Amino acid sequence: MTTITKHKRGFFGWIFLILFWAFQAAMAVLVYANTYAANSAANDEAAGALLFLGAFAVIGWFIWLLGTVILGILVLATRGKSVTTVVAGRHEPRF
Numbered sequence: 001m002t003t004i005t006k007h008k009r010g011f012f013g014w015i016f017l018i019l020f021w022a023f024q025a026a027m028a029v030l031v032y033a034n035t036y037a038a039n040s041a042a043n044d045e046a047a048g049a050l051l052f053l054g055a056f057a058v059i060g061w062f063i064w065l066l067g068t069v070i071l072g073i074l075v076l077a078t079r080g081k082s083v084t085t086v087v088a089g090r091h092e093p094r095f
Contacts, residue, residue: 002087
């Protein structure tokens with residue numbers, strides 16, 4: 001027999017998990033948009049635009065890191081109770 005241990009999430013656990021992954025997707029899209037905007041500036045204002053977009057990128061990376069840490073802690077804190085299931089019929093490997 002084999003035992004499988006999983007954590008069953010509650011309502012708030014699922015909310016924080018969905019918020020975490022939505023935040024990750026939104027920040028990835030914003031970084032891509034910022035990179036695309038930086039590459040499309042090719043006229044006389046390019047130097048000023050690149051300075052602004054560089055500063056915006058640094059702020060964006062900081063917000064991404066801070067949001068990931070905060071939401072990650074909330075996701076881990078709300079992961080739920082441990083549920084152990086015994087599965088019959090599976091053989092454990094012998095070494």
